[in-house]
Amino acid sequence: MLVKVFGSAVFGVDATTITVEVNMEKGIGYHLVGLPDSAIKESSFRIAAALKNNNYHYPGKKIIINMAPADLRKEGSAYDLSIAVGILAASGQLKSEEINNYIIMGELSLDGGLQPIKGALSIAIKAKEEGFKGIILPFQNVKEAAIVEGLDVYGVENIVQVINFFEGKEEIQPTKIDSKEEFNKSLEFPEFDFSDVKGQESIKRCMEIAAAGGHNIILIGPPGAGKTMLAKRLPSILPPMSMQEALETTKIHSVAGKIKEAGLLTQRPFRSPHHTASSVSLVGGGSYPQPGEISLAHNGVLFLDELPEFKREVLEVMRQPLEDREVTISRAKFTITYPSSFMLVASMNPSPGGYFNDPDAPISTSPAEMQRYMNKISGPLLDRIDIHIEVTPVPFEKLAETRKAESSVEIRKRVTQARIIQTERYKDFEHIHYNAQMSSKLIREYCALDEMSLNLLKTAMERLNLSARAYDRILKVSRTIADLEQSYSIQSHHIAEAIQYRSLDREGWLG
Known part of the structure; x- marks a missing residue:
């Protein structure tokens, strides 16, 4: 007897429907074909134990299982439930005409319980696209899959529930989640708030500009100046994610198995890999490619602490x-x-010892050591960072202040207003939403300068010996500063402020 059950495979961030064909006939043997990996090949042992421990029998016949399309590599243990249901139906232990209307996925324990799977959101999106009535998957994944509207999502805890559901012996209510309500949960009380930061007003200004235009930023200062503290608070002033951004971010984290029991991710991600990270862990890859840190930070912040301590080849792949x-x-x-x-x-620290150019420093660094330290970061990578800013230690008077600083909520209002201006500006351009994404053509169109601003920029370019890419970065940052002031055109003081944020390009910075 031939039975078809539908599962799903995740490649990248998208899913592909897999047809699990189970054929049972006279004879002995278990044949699993269709490019399965080792985890799928081992499923027969898990399935046999799960069926026996729930008073069902594993048929002693010739079983041929094909996972179509057969030329597509399948991996992971999430097909256990699909194969088990197919075997039960082919052997006549499960009788139902509804099996073909559902995507069925889940990893089986030996007692018949179900373990969570990866990529549930991508699988649910594909199931809806292809017109399936519903999806059956482990209870732990039900919140992320239920984000997809117009699809019945059933969370089950063991294989017996699945059998009873198809035979009509047990009614399982589909999980419903109001994604808009989830999305609109209060963001007014961030875990890390700029009101906790004493002093550092100029750095907060840089952070506000970076958030408003989506600009990359590097903080340079001695240990204890507050670089990490400031970086951790950047997501709190970024505009709230749109529904589309939230779905994209949730999908990537779902594929990587980072969702656990959460539903829609509404907070912008903040990823901070250690400096011992490899190229593959940062950009993704492996024998069976998985998203890396830069993809897990999609629509959020990637924080690289102590940048020169990362291997140079790791940074270059970015x-x-x-x-x-x-x-x-x-x-x-x-x-x-x-x-x-x-x-x-x-x-980054300004030197290996951390206190370069500080006459009172406990550790001194020679110019040669300093040059070797800076050479760990390539010029092309620094050119891709729009804002370079020096962070100085906070004086005691500022630390002792009891007055609360401006909160992240207040700063975010200004940032959001600037982003609204940019969204309107780029509404006719696909994949461009804020100033940092501008192409050279758009820079020429939206960053036109008057004569005074042009002369100021020309002088800076000549004195600092800036590259063409640095020229573009200054124009992008100045456009963002103008947007924060709600100015239609870029003024000379916008250019002047943007030029200040190229610390590593200044002559004499190395001594």
């Missing part, structure tokens, strides 16, 4: 994703593209 806002991983038989539109926030 150059293309920073420009293209996506990363493509190529293998012999397939290519996967992950979105990676993130804000890069980096921090």
Whole structure:
């Protein structure tokens, strides 16, 4: 007897429907075909134990299972439930005509319980696109899958519930989640708030500009100046995610298995990989490609603390994703593209000892040591960072102040207003939403300068010996400063402020 059950495979951030064909006939043997990996090949042992422990029998016949399309590599243990239901139906232990209307996924424990799977949101989106009535999956994944409207999502805890559901012995209510209500949950009380930061008004201003235009930023300062504290608070002033951004972000985290029991992700992600991270962990990849840190930071912030301590080859692989806002991983038989539109926030000490050019420093550093330290970061990578700013230690008078600083909520209002202006400006351009994403053509169109501003920029370019890319960065940042002031045109003082934020380009910075 031949039975077809439907599952789903996730490649990149999108799912592909898999047909699990189970054929049972006279004879002995278990044959699993269709490019399964080791985890799927081992499923027969888990399925046999799960059926026996729930008073069902594993048929002693010739079983042939094909996972179509057969030329597509399948991986993971999430097909256990699909195969088990197919075996039960083919052996006549489960009789139902409804099986073909559902996507069925889940990893089986030996007692018949179900373990969570990865990519539930992508699977649910694909199931709705292809017109399936519903999806059956482990209870732990039900919140993320239920985000998809117009699809019945059933969360089950064991295989017996699935059998009883198809035979009409047990009614399971589909899980319903109001995604708009989830999305509109209060964001007014961030965990890390700028009101906790004493002093550092100029750095807060830089952070506000970076958030308003989506600009990459690097903080340079001695240990204890507050670089990490400031970076952690940047997501709290970014505009709330749109529904589309929230779905994109949730999908990536779902594929990586980072959702756990949460539903829609409404907070912008903040990723902070350690400086020992490898190239693959940062950009994604592996034998069976998974999203890396830059994709997990999509629509959020990627924080690289102590930038020069990262291996140079690790930092260099970020150059293309920073420009293209996506990363493509190529293998012999397939290519996967992950979105990676993130804000890069980096921090570094000004020298190996941390106190370069400080006459009272406890550790001194020679110019040669300083040059070797700075050479760990390539010029092309620094060119892709729009804002360079020096962070100085906070004086005691500021630390002792009891007055609360401006809160993240207040700063976010200004940032959001500037983003609204940019959204309106770029409404006719696909994939461009804020100033940092402007192409050279758009820079020429929206960053026109008057004569005074042009002369000021020309002088700065000549004195600092800036590259063409740095020229573009200054124009982008000045456009954002103008947007924060709700100014239609870029003024000379906007250019002057933007030029100040190129600290690493200044002559004499190294001594």
